[in-house]
Amino acid sequence: MADTLPKVAGKLTPGAPLAPLVWFKSGGAAEWLFEPRDLADLQGFLSELDPQLAVMALGLGSNMIVRDGGVPGVVVRLGKAFAAVRKLDAVTLDCGGGASGILVSSTARDGAIAGLEFLRSIPGTVGGFVRMNGGAYGGEVKDILVDCDVVLRSGELVTLQNADLHYTYRHSELPEGAIVVSARFRGQAGDPVAIQAEMDRISASREASQPLRSKTGGSTFKNPEGHKAWELVDGAGCRGLTLGGAQVSEKHTNFLINTGEATSAEIEALGEAVRQRVKDTSGVELEWEIQRVGNK
Structure with missing residues (x-):
């Protein structure tokens, strides 16, 4: 298949593991990972790429579950340029x-x-x-x-x-x-x-309330109208709930964490279990804020 892809000036890697590039440190590989050298390289590649191939952008991977089956098509990661x-x-x-x-x-x-x-x-x-x-x-x-x-x-x-x-x-x-x-x-x-004082305040607040030292994906669920997601999760008795290597953070219940070797399937399944418990206890249906991409 490599012969059918457009030539690039940047880096094009087949079967690139994505787990090291996302905060959860779990999940499968990208069929292709493209890191363009510059804007012209990105434009040229996409213009010549088979229109049937899916394209997905990847930033720091902080609010994302990459499923264990990997991501088909091309994942584009923008670098220093x-x-x-x-x-x-x-x-x-x-x-x-x-x-x-x-x-x-x-x-x-x-x-x-x-x-x-x-x-x-x-x-x-x-x-x-x-x-x-x-x-x-x-x-x-x-x-x-x-x-x-x-x-x-x-x-x-x-x-x-x-x-x-x-x-x-x-x-x-x-x-x-x-x-x-x-x-x-x-x-x-x-x-x-x-401005610096406000940035310091925000930084201290995050450090105090969020599990920043853990392998996590940030805020898991959107705040429903009139509610805070973490309060609903806590009220449903999910603080510290585990499934395999995945856990609901005890520090902030709207965060899921990978305690060690969790699979993406375990992390996503834990999130779904939390959604069900919240619906059963409060009647509110939480929506995922974390992106879930790729094949299960």
């Missing part, structure tokens, strides 16, 4: 799709731009933030995004405005197979000292 962040004007940053939330928020602080501090707390990349309307501590991407550059599955580069994405809670209408290669975030003028 897509990780730059620069100041466009007094309150706007131009951010590469592979840039981390820590880099974006730190660059905003250095540029005296407030309103982007919440990105410090989201362990992901700009591409994932844009796709999932990433948010925490009172902020969401829909509040700061101006527009984004996206390479469509066809290889075409287009610019989408905030309104084009029709954001809702942890969801956008980004086209299937599209890769976010850059985005413009706009805040407001601020004081770097105050």
